[in-house]
Amino acid sequence: MILRAEGLTKSFPGVRALDGVDLSLRPGEVHVLLGENGAGKSTLIKILSGAYRPDDGRVLMDGRPVEIRDAGDARRLGISTIYQEFNLVPELSVAENLSLGRPPRRFGLIDSAAMMRRGGELLDRVGVRVDPRTPVRRLGIARMQMVEIAKALALDARVLIMDEPTAVLTTGEVGKLFEIVRRLRDDGVAIVFITHHLEEIAEIGDRVTVLRDGRSVAEVPAGTSQDELVRLMVGRPIDQQFPRRPAELGEPLLSVRGLTRTGAFDDISFEVRAGEVVGLAGLVGAGRTEVARAVFGADRYDAGEVFVRGRRLPPADVHAAMEAGLGLVPEDRKGQGLVLGADIGENLGLVTLRDATRAGFVDLKGQRAAAARVAGQLGIRMTGLDQEVRTLSGGNQQKVVIGKWLVAEAGVLILDEPTRGVDVAAKVEIYQLVNALTDSGHAVLMISSDLPEVLGMSDRILVMARGRLVGELPAAEATQDGVMALAVTDVAGSRAE
Amino acid sequence: MPSKRSAAWLAENGAVAALVVLVVALSLLSSDFLSLTNLLNVGVQAAVTAILAFGSTFVIVTGGIDLSVGSVAALSAITLAWTATEGGLPWPAAVVLSLATGVACGLVNAALIAYGKLPPFIATLAMLGIARGLALVISQGSPIAMPEAVSHLGDTVGRFLPIPVLVMLVMGVVAAVILNRTYPGRAMYAIGGNEEAARLSGIKVSRIKLVTYALSGAFAAVAGVVLASRLASAQPQAAAGYELDAIAAVVIGGASLSGGKGRALGTLVGALILAVLRNGLNLLSVSAFWQQVVIGVVIALAVLVDTLRRRGTN
Incomplete structure (x- = not known):
């Protein structure tokens, strides 16, 4: 030894x-x-x-x-x-x-x-x-x-x-x-x-x-x-690793048309319907995160349009995207998703801070109540809403990031690598949450580098390579090999669509 | 959990304990310290620093810094005195103009920071020079008498209530309410804690920064007017270096210069500690030169103790 x-x-x-x-x-x-x-x-x-x-x-x-x-x-x-x-x-x-x-x-x-x-x-x-x-x-x-x-x-x-x-x-x-x-x-x-x-x-x-x-x-x-x-x-067997439960599809909630930013992504068009999980697969560096951030208004784009529930979003305006019911769970949880030094309640209430303001004052009680409700719904393991987010485990931190969009009642969620650094049990909890969201008519766009996860949790899979959408597969027909083959497509040649 | 709560209370109120120790020590060392006249005097001395420091608290909570508050205070007071005397404006209009001057300086700071992407240190360092220079230009370097009506702000109501202390308390409550209960206040903490996360949560970071520095400018204007009222004249060189006292008060009060932490009550206690210390050292006939040394040591100690305690609890 x-x-x-x-x-x-x-x-x-x-x-x-x-x-x-x-x-x-x-x-x-x-x-x-x-x-x-x-x-x-x-x-x-x-x-x-x-x-x-x-x-x-x-x-x-x-x-x-x-x-x-x-x-x-x-x-x-x-x-x-x-x-x-x-x-x-x-x-x-x-x-x-x-x-x-x-x-x-x-x-x-x-x-x-x-x-x-x-x-x-x-x-x-x-x-x-x-x-x-x-x-x-x-x-x-x-x-x-x-x-x-x-x-x-x-x-x-x-x-x-x-x-x-x-x-x-x-x-x-x-x-x-x-x-x-x-x-x-x-x-x-x-x-x-x-x-x-x-x-x-x-x-x-x-x-x-x-x-x-x-x-x-x-x-x-x-x-x-x-x-x-x-x-x-x-301490118990997990029967299903990917418990995707398809929901009834409704209206398209998110439509992206011809979205382009020179050097990052080119002519990206897709739709996500109510009740649908669309997976966005591809290699790291294919431009998936860039597209997600541009759709959400976090970064600018040169051409194209983004619609939420048929209404066009102004470019590079997070606030407008949020008001329209769009939410982003970013890839970098600690750097972009959370205020680590603030407590769980504050973080959960971040998005609704402005809407909870009446006559100049924030309705702190209402914010706290909403946070408590969502924390319970997500099963966040904590000593209380006043626990610093810094001290939570990765899975529970991720639940807080998702939770702030639930408090805000966002209808369309973009999840960028939602289970990175999250343990098996918490993963399954996040998947079940995705099911609950689509059951209640939410639309989910999920970026993931974990192929089994994309295949297991999406209804439809989009594949990006070198800044372009190179393919779309119904989940039922997709295989790891099939997605991988598209992901390594050399876009300079022809587009496989 | 009582242990956690009491630990948290101590972490937030360590400055209170320091103030109490200081007061007890000085009352033992000097028989004059606890007299009513002297305590009121301490209050008046603390008032200007405290009002400036409340404004700086907003800025420091967002993770920024405002070096211009002393200069902006002087410029605002000069604006008031000049427009009322030379310009012949009625004093209420002059007061409004003076506040507007403070707000305008703050907005320029914020615009440079939020849209010009200058570091707060640089933007407000520039404003420190600009505002001081303008005060000298307008006044041509000489003090200007304050309008009679406004200079009552330096009076004492009855025998026990100096108006500067009253103004300080009111501004403190205003600052506390803004920080704790309003949207811009809560957003300031989020921005100081993690600016990118705040932005991706739909908080309009640039707009909140405008509000933050405008508030700092407005508080500086109030401090400048209070100071000029006490002196009965607006002086272009007034409040020079006060920005450092203000920052010290905020930091002694438990705020973190990296942002996300800070409270109005802590800042008040920080300003009181500085005032009590200066007053006590005067009473004990410590030379003005040594006073600076002592105050420097106290600032270092206060933050050191706070840092060590935080490390202990983590």
């Missing part, structure tokens, strides 16, 4: 986040940490990386008890953590980031040549081809992640903790990441791997520790069946 955690316990006001959790890591293994959001994964890795101190329990390295009081202690012990939000300085070069805080020096000055050389070696070790002089901001997310891994290697990490490293990657990038992870494993590094994608576990993992409600409920081999893993995670 390289690292062993015994009986870790940690409480926050109102919640016991960890309750006697055990974890053991062997050198040269990929140890998957599995659990719903809120099960205690984040708290556990924060204790191991020195961000939190446990209330009880202990951590042993090589059999000796150790104290991890801060990030410095963790580093000295050889524990590196790669969070979902990267710790890179965008304006500095890759090599500077890799030497951050401990640059090679000669005569008291930074030795650039040595720094570049060392950077190059580290990048070679993770097998990524990047000029070490490139500023980090110019790298895509996948390569930034590789730089993070290289940074961990620079610190001679013996334990590498990776928090949902595949959440932001495309399929091809995931394959590359796995290669690197395997190489590190073969070098004897113990890797803690957090993922919500069950199919990845058998591929990359050796053993799995399952957390539920702050306890470690099982340690099983990675070959365990997905059904069994889900059962361990939620």
Whole structure:
């Protein structure tokens, strides 16, 4: 055993986040940490990386008890953590980031040549081809992640903790990441791997520790069946992963015609009817999010028209879109969806703030009552409406973002990656919410990079590639291969429509 | 949860505790401190800073900063005095013009920030120079007498109620009501907390910023008029540097310069702490030079304690 955690316990006001959790890591293994959001994964890795101190329990390295009081202690012990939000300085070069805080020096000055050389070696070790002089901001997310891994290697990490490293990657990038992870494993590094994608576990993992409600409920081999893993995670079997229940279709609520922004998307036309879920599939970078934001008025467009219930929306006017009954759940939940420092009630009431103003005063009681109603309807797990949104799990945060549009009674919802970083059980809750919305005559446009999700939850699927709509498939006829084939269409040739 | 509530109370009212400690200490150190005359004096001294600081609270809650309030206060007071004396306007019209001047300065700030995309620091730094310069231009560098009717704002009603203190309290209530109960007020917190999320929730961010800086300008105008009334004349160099006291008061009162946090009551307490401290140091015959050192230390300590406490609760 390289690292062993015994009986870790940690409480926050109102919640016991960890309750006697055990974890053991062997050198040269990929140890998957599995659990719903809120099960205690984040708290556990924060204790191991020195961000939190446990209330009880202990951590042993090589059999000796150790104290991890801060990030410095963790580093000295050889524990590196790669969070979902990267710790890179965008304006500095890759090599500077890799030497951050401990640059090679000669005569008291930074030795650039040595720094570049060392950077190059580290990048070679993770097998990524990047000029070490490139500023980090110019790298895509996948390569930034590789730089993070290289940074961990620079610190001679013996334990590498990776928090949902595949959440932001495309399929091809995931394959590359796995290669690197395997190489590190073969070098004897113990890797803690957090993922919500069950199919990845058998591929990359050796053993799995399952957390539920702050306890470690099982340690099983990675070959365990997905059904069994889900059962361990939620404590009960989930019968249906994608419980789409088609609703009766009504009027077209959202019509987009010829929407174009030079360099981003071109001649996009589609409709979404009352009761319908339209999935928008495509590769990352195909222009889906750009279209969604333009439709909602968050960004401008050069040509085209957007209609909600037959009324034309003025371009680039979020307020008008909102008044017309359009709502957007953005891709970046924390950066664009939530006021993290404000409480749940404030966030749920954000959209209706203006409408709830009578004679100059906001009807705070009414706002609170509406927030309480929606929070109950969505089953948001909280200590109360005055809990800071920052302290909620990803799934519950997403419910708050969706909830603010429910409070506003938006008739058309655009959901951009609604289940990214959300655990299995909360995913199903969000799907059921989508069903409830379409049952009551709402229209939903859902952008998702998760193909099974698009196939499972849409009535109709639009596929985008390089800024254009390249195809439309009824859900019943769509297959993963079919959608993928369209998504990689080379638009320069002909449009498959 | 009582423990959480009391922790929250402390987090929000740490400044109150500091004020109480300060008052108790000074009353032990100086027998004159607790006299009625002196306390009223402290109130009057706090009034101008507090009124400016209420205006700055709006701005700081949105995550901005307003460096121009001292200059705008002087310009507004000069406008009032000049239009009433040289211009021959009836004093109520002059008062309205003076407030309009403050609002106009605020709107220019906001336009530069919201539409010109200037950082608030730069836009209001420019206005700090412009407003001060205009005050000097209009007054030709000399004090102008305030109209008789308006300068009563510097009086004391009966023996116990200085009007500046009354104005301060009224402006404080107005600020609290705007922040807590109105749409622009609630929107300010959302913008300071996460501007993009506020925009994507249909809040017209630019418009709210116009309101925010206009309010700051209006509050500055009121502060300028109160200050001029106390001195019985509008002085072009009045309130120089007061913007820093105002920002200090807001921050001591528990607001965060990164936005999303701040309360009118906290700001009032912050302004009182600064006034009590200055007054107490005078009573203890501490030299004016050392007073600046002490006040600097207090500002650093106040924010440091607050930061440490927040870190402790997270």
